[in-house]
Amino acid sequence: MYYTDDSILPENMAPLIITAAPYGPEWIPGDADIPVTWDEQVQAAVDCYNAGATMLHVHVRDPATGHGSVDFDQFNYFIGRLKQAVPKMILQVGGSISFAPKSADAKAKWLDYDTRHMLTELDPKPECVTIATGTTQWDIMSWMSADDIKGTHLENNAKVQAAWAGMWVDAGPAFYLEHLKRLRKNRIQPYFVPAHVHQLELIERLIRAGVYMGPMNLAIAGYGGGTLGRNPYHWMEFLRQVPQGASATFWTSMRGLIPISAMAIVLGQHVRVGNEDNLWGPDKKRRTTVQQIEGAVRICKEFGRKLATAEEARQIMKIGVWYDSVEETLHNLGLPPTRKDGQTGFLVWETDGKKAVAKTGGDSHPMAYCMVPPTQMAAE
Amino acid sequence: MTSPVTHFEVYGEAPAQLARFYASLFGWQIEKAPGVDYWRIQTEPANGKSFGGGLTYRAADGPSSWLPYVTVSALDDTLSEAQRIGAHIVRPKTAVPRTGWYAVLTDPEGNCFAIWQADRTAFPSPEPD
Numbered sequence: 072m073y074y075t076d077d078s079i080l081p082e083n084m085a086p087l088i089i090t091a092a093p094y095g096p097e098w099i100p101g102d103a104d105i106p107v108t109w110d111e112q113v114q115a116a117v118d119c120y121n122a123g124a125t126m127l128h129v130h131v132r133d134p135a136t137g138h139g140s141v142d143f144d145q146f147n148y149f150i151g152r153l154k155q156a157v158p159k160m161i162l163q164v165g166g167s168i169s170f171a172p173k174s175a176d177a178k179a180k181w182l183d184y185d186t187r188h189m190l191t192e193l194d195p196k197p198e199c200v201t202i203a204t205g206t207t208q209w210d211i212m213s214w215m216s217a218d219d220i221k222g223t224h225l226e227n228n229a230k231v232q233a234a235w236a237g238m239w240v241d242a243g244p245a246f247y248l249e250h251l252k253r254l255r256k257n258r259i260q261p262y263f264v265p266a267h268v269h270q271l272e273l274i275e276r277l278i279r280a281g282v283y284m285g286p287m288n289l290a291i292a293g294y295g296g297g298t299l300g301r302n303p304y305h306w307m308e309f310l311r312q313v314p315q316g317a318s319a320t321f322w323t324s325m326r327g328l329i330p331i332s333a334m335a336i337v338l339g340q341h342v343r344v345g346n347e348d349n350l351w352g353p354d355k356k357r358r359t360t361v362q363q364i365e366g367a368v369r370i371c372k373e374f375g376r377k378l379a380t381a382e383e384a385r386q387i388m389k390i391g392v393w394y395d396s397v398e399e400t401l402h403n404l405g406l407p408p409t410r411k412d413g414q415t416g417f418l419v420w421e422t423d424g425k426k427a428v429a430k431t432g433g434d435s436h437p438m439a440y441c442m443v444p445p446t447q448m449a450a451e
Numbered sequence: 452m453t454s455p456v457t458h459f460e461v462y463g464e465a466p467a468q469l470a471r472f473y474a475s476l477f478g479w480q481i482e483k484a485p486g487v488d489y490w491r492i493q494t495e496p497a498n499g500k501s502f503g504g505g506l507t508y509r510a511a512d513g514p515s516s517w518l519p520y521v522t523v524s525a526l527d528d529t530l531s532e533a534q535r536i537g538a539h540i541v542r543p544k545t546a547v548p549r550t551g552w553y554a555v556l557t558d559p560e561g562n563c564f565a566i567w568q569a570d571r572t573a574f575p576s577p578e579p580d
Contacts, residue, residue, distance in 0.1 A: 096577060097577050098577065099574045099575075099576070099577060100548075100549075100574060101572075101574070107548050107549065109485065109486045133487065134486070134487060134548065135484075135487045135489060135547065135548070136546075136547075136548070136575065137546055137547075137548035137574050137575045138575055138577065139577070142488070144488070145486055145487065148485070148486040149486065152486075173488065173508050224576060224577075231576060231577075
């Protein structure tokens with residue numbers, strides 16, 4: 072993203088979208104504020120919305136087993152209840168799910184990645200499904216301290232820690248090419264989760280190849296252990312490469328989430344908070360998901376930035392918008408055009424050579440507009 | 452103190468159809484629990500002396516017959532003793548969230564049964580997804 076002199080002023084920033092992640096699939100009720108029954112899971116969404124979150128990162132916990140659900144029908148049931156309870160919230164379903172077939176007939180039909188592609192067929196449809204573009208190690212234990220897991224079932228439990236340390240996300244082209252195709256067919260927007268800048272490069276190549284044509288909403292995945300770490304310079308370099316027209320959320324874990332979220336808020340970016348990522352406040356005392364949302368709201372207000380309403384969040388993320396060509400996608404994202412045969416040099420979009428009148432009230436600031444004189448002067 | 456049989460489960464590939472079969476045959480009241488693949492059976496709904504039963508999809512290790520549940524006071528102890536005298540474990544100790552623990556065994560002749568201990572603190576350990 073390109074920052075002009077006025078981009079850093081809070082009144083010029085897009086309102087803040089807070090994503091809530093209140094379902095902590097890695098925790099059990101004794102660890103944190105974990106909802107288990109259907110009513111509790113729905114109420115968690117309502118509480119997050121009332122506290123200021125406008126997007127919900129959805130995981131489904133099977134109330135009968137206590138484990139993360141792999142039941143397609145349960146996902147549909149829960150999304151249906153969420154649509155009734157928090158109709159304005161943007162539902163972003165976590166994409167790391169392989170659904171389990173229930174019958175021998177289904178087992179025979181579901182091949183390879185079909186158990187994951189079924190996320191594109193959820194009914195009712197969520198607004199977004201997260202998608203990883205690139206296989207990545209996710210050793211979430213690599214930077215967790217003893218303090219981070221104090222009082223949870225991970226404390227002094229080497230076996231479970233080793234299981235989480237061995238986590239990795241399988242997302243090669245054999246998966247994501249087909250998944251993106253099915254998401255488009257079913258009009259569910261992908262929510263990208265690049266774990267480093269090279270996965271952002273992959274997304275741009277997918278756009279230039281015409282595999283994906285639509286708005287770019289993403290969470291920069293700074294979870295350590297094979298994904299981006301906590302070095303602010305690395306975050307800034309990543310952010311520098313995010314297209315001007317994209318919507319970016321800063322996403323990290325445990326107490327690192329607090330300063331990284333503050334960075335996101337003052338840089339005009341968006342945040343994700345909740346017990347899936349963090350259990351603590353800056354004072355090393357426990358914070359519930361709702362308390363973490365309230366904390367982000369406080370920072371936002373103190374800095375003078377507006378908190379997004381649900382309607383504004385949908386506009387910022389261009390929910391429901393799709394593009395019909397590579398060029399339209401690149402143009403809307405503020406990316407340079409694709410090189411034509413024989414073209415040399417660094418590329419810009421062709422114009423008639425005249426300066427346009429600057430747009431007002433937008434949240435993007437293409438360089439060309441910086442030098443445009445006021446209308447009355449241009450007419451003289 | 453003896454351990455009573457308190458519950459039973461029935462399994463199938465098409466549990467909704469199976470529920471209709473038993474409701475038709477025995478007059479049982481069978482209702483699907485919302486949001487989960489579990490049908491609650493009441494064998495005598497009219498007089499309130501119902502014997503608790505359930506109906507669901509057959510697990511990969513599930514028996515092809517009804518499964519009786521015997522309530523015990525200490526599941527771990529019963530599990531150890533059962534193995535000592537010739538039982539085999541089909542499914543190890545498993546949690547039903549905030550409700551209790553169960554395990555599925557076979558006796559020395561291969562008959563399948565489950566043991567159950569109520570426990571409001573029961574909960575499984577999460578698995579990486």
